[in-house]
Structure formats: structure tokens, C-alpha cells
Amino acid sequence: MSAKPLSDAGRARIHEILADHRGVEGALLPILHAVQAEFGHVPADALPLIAADQNISKAEAHGVMTFYHDFREEPAGRRVLKLCRAEACQAVGADALADHARARTGLDWHGTTADGALTLEPVFCLGLCACGPAALVDGQPVGRLDAARLDAILAGGAA
Secondary structure: OOOOOOOHHHHHHHHHHHHHOOOOOOOHHHHHHHHHHHHOOOOOOHHHHHHHHHOOOHHHHHHHHHHOOOOOOOOOOOEEEEEEOOHHHHOOOHHHHHHHHHHHHOOOOOEEOOOOOEEEEEEOOOOOHHHOOOEEEOOEEEOOOOHHHHHHHHOOOOO
């Protein structure tokens, strides 16, 4: 999936978000969060506007955005599956589950299906260590995930 250029209305909305954060100390992260909440990702066209407003370089704005894994440069799929990759989950089968998910979806990490149905992402510790392997399915935690339950989720079932 490729992000579309910002429309005039989109640019206007970015400027509103920037105005809402004017005078806030350390506003870059709250601005990025607000932009992503509005658009579902941080459009590339927004970064120069944000950088200019915050009096930083475009490279600095991009660096901060890409440092934090939850900021997206492209829209996510309608469903987002985040599989825990931390050691506690690995110890109870997360690697095999991740291999299964990638094979079943045809995606690699951070990939989105061509139809925009699903995005697959790694996440490093969900705090569900006693319930591994763990995942977030559309923001909802799922513990003790196995291949059968994962297949049901991928088929459109509830977590």
C-alpha cells in the first residue's frame, strides 16, 4: 500500500494539529500521535510541516518518528496482528507461531496484504509473559495463542 499525498484539507488539518500544540514543551511526540490518530499514519508530506513548526530539521522529525515503532509511514491494514517476539514467549513457541503467521499470510514483519486487510508486526514484550505466546489483535491482548487459534483469527474470527 502506498500513502497518498496530503490533500489541501489534510494539510489544513495538520496545521490545526500544530496550532493545538503551540507553546507545548516537547510537543513533537504529541503532535506525531495526533497526526497518526487523525490519518492512521504519519504522512510523509506532514513531516516537513511538523519540522518547520517545531524548528527542527526534516531529518530530525523523521528520525524521531522512525525510532518509535508504533508510528507508521504507511496506513496499516484493517486488522493489525502484533506477535510478541520477547524471550518468554519464544520459550513457549512464539518462533514457530511467527513462522506459521508469516507463511499463512505471505507477509514479512511490517508487511500489509495487498488488499489492505492485515498488517503483521513484531512487538517486544506485551507483559503477558505467563500467558505466552502472546499477541495483540487489533489492540486487544491475546494469550496462549496457538496455530489453530491464530488461523481462526486470520480467517476473520474474534481474538
